[in-house]
Amino acid sequence: MLSRPEILIVGGGVAGLSLATRLGKSMGKPGKARITLIDKSFSHVWKPMLHCFASGTLSNENDKVNFISQASGHHFEFWPGEVASIDRENREVILSPLLEADGSVILESRRMKYDTIVIAIGSCANDFGTPGVKDHCMSIDNLVEANAFNEKFRMELLRAFANTSELDIAIVGGGATGVQLAAELHKALEIVGPYNLHAFGKAPPKLHVTLLQSGARILPAFPESVSAAAQKELEHIGVTVQTNARVAGADAHGFILKDGSYVPAKLRVWAAGVKAPEVTTAYGGLTINRTGQILVNPNLSSIDDERIFALGDCSFIQDDPLPATAQVAGQQAKHLARYLPAWIEHGRKVPGCVFHNKGAIVALGKYNGWAALPGGTVWGGGISHGFSARMAHLMLYRQHQMELFGYYRGLMSCYSDWVETFVRPSVRLD
Ligand SMILES: Cc1cc2nc3c(=O)[nH]c(=O)nc-3n(C[C@H](O)[C@H](O)[C@H](O)COP(=O)(O)OP(=O)(O)OC[C@H]3O[C@@H](n4cnc5c(N)ncnc54)[C@H](O)[C@@H]3O)c2cc1C
Known part of the structure; x- marks a missing residue:
């Protein structure tokens, strides 16, 4: 090991930022290790609230945590950049160049040494290769995407105001993301209603949200009674819920379903299924599953390399797979924060992480x-x-x-x- 062990945490999401903050206190502050957080963005948001940013019912300025500021107050360092690959032989990570919006280079590609890496790069929407989705649908998997959706949503609402028409939005995926987004969009419109928008049109626009779920019920991770009650509530506020609706493709005007029917929509959101970011394929040949998640042992170390840990949405425990939720990511971060110091300082093996389902x-x-x-x-x-x-x-x-x-x-x-x-x-x- 290096004189002062280098711990790199890749990804400052629910798991990574919590871990960096805790390790900063236990190991960074007393100088037992150098903790560095690397993230491709400059700030953290609580991802389960992204649908609120997408609909505009929450201001993300208040709810962002800036990595530079969090690092300086909690005894860890922050390096901006995307970890593009891992060189396991030389124990280095390779960061892509950091670019400005116009493509000019702020920081060249860099290499960083490590003793231990924790990979916590989360997940993104999985379109399962459905034709047209990449080109014609939006997702809300990070703040940039949620803001981009919100921009479109506001502009299309104004257009609908001007034309006294209806704004059609179709969301694919009846899990928590899709269901919560459908409701939050209606809430946004209700708030906008009383504002004086006569410059745009005479009557407020109507919003028509269609939720398309391939399975027999929405919220499949919940008991059936919750699925039924949530569907009833959504229908009550005006959302059309279509279950057993398998999407065969998307185009610029809507979704084509497997049964041949067509769901027209001005805005199309894909919120069905998750996969790890594609970059995991370049992480030093670590074994990954079909959705790109890194295969880990119960103690969250990679099955190929005991110096590499992975947690949260981008990891997959071989014999005990867990859902991609904030609850799992948070518990795993706490587990590593508790046991990594003893492993780094004394080589004491990290024990298996037991998930306690809190509902x-x-x-x-x-x-x-x-x-x-x-x-x-x-x-x-x-x-x-x-x-x-x-x-x-x-x-x-x-x-x-x-x-x-x-x-x-x-x-x-x-x-x-x-x-x-x-x-x-x-x-x-x-
Ligand atoms: C709209 C929405 C609603 C949700 N609602 C709920 C809910 O109600 N309850 C629940 O339990 N879960 C919910 N989830 C799921 C939950 O948010 C995730 O399970 C959780 O955020 C996973 O945490 P994580 O730390 O693994 O990844 P994330 O929180 O996604 O963080 C990943 C971080 O890695 C960074 N990153 C990615 N790639 C790289 C790279 N190559 N190099 C450097 N940095 C990188 C990203 O910028 C990000 O900061 C929801 C998700 C969404 C999208």
Whole structure:
């Protein structure tokens, strides 16, 4: 090992940023190791809220965590850039050049030495090679995509205002992302309704969202009663839910279904299925599965290399696969934060990570929400819905903030968000 061990964390998402912050405290601060976080963007957002940024019901300026600032206050370093490949023989990662929007180079391609790497690069939408999806659909897998969708959504809404017409949006995927986005878009339109937009048109536009789900029910990860209740709620607010709707292709005007029918849509969103970013194929020949996830042992080390760990959406535990959720990513980050120091300092093997299922929560904007909790939790288990479930969904984010900022700053951030609701519009208007 190098004189001061170099720990590289690739990806500052739910798992990576939490891990960097914790290791910064336990190993960076006392000088036991140099912790470096590498991310291709400059800030972190709580990904389960991306549908709110996409619809404009949350301002991402308030809810972004800047990596430079987080690193300087928590005893780790931040390097901007995309890890394009890993040279396992020389124990180096290779970063792509960092480019400005016009293509000019800010930083040339770089190599960084490591003793231990933790890969936490998350996931992206999986279109399963469906024809036309790449060219004609949008996704909301990161802040750039969510903002791009929001820009389109606002412009198309104004166009619909001007023409007194209906805006058709079709979303493929009846999991949490698609379901929550459908509800949040309706919420955005409800907020816009009372604004004085006479310059654009006489009557507010109508929004028609169609949710296409290939399986027999939406929210398949939840109990059947939650799927049925969520579908009823969506239909109540005006969303058309089509189950058993297999998409065969997309074009510039809508989706073609396997049964030959056509769903017209001005905006088309693909939110069905996830896969690891394609770059994992260039990570030093590490074994990956069909969706590009890195195969790991129960203790999250790669099955090929004990110096490389992978966690969160980009990893796959061989004998005990887990869903791609923030809950899994967060628990795995805590596990590595607890056991990596002993491995790095004393070579003590990291034990297997045991996942404790704390249930699943889905929130349909301001309309409704469901929490399916397993038995044996402090809440006793079962299904709750309504305000308490919506609050529980929000609390997950607040808890994440507290973990990153500490209790007092987390509380202040909560308070400042609340104050903002009185001084800013509650939907993004520009
Ligand atoms: C709209 C939406 C709603 C969701 N709702 C829920 C929910 O309600 N509950 C739930 O549990 N889960 C939800 N999820 C899933 C959850 O967000 C993910 O499971 C979780 O974020 C995974 O965490 P992660 O740390 O593995 O990856 P991420 O949080 O995705 O972070 C990955 C990071 O890696 C960086 N990165 C990627 N490639 C590279 C590279 N080559 N080099 C350097 N950096 C790189 C990215 O910039 C990013 O910062 C939702 C997801 C979406 C998109």
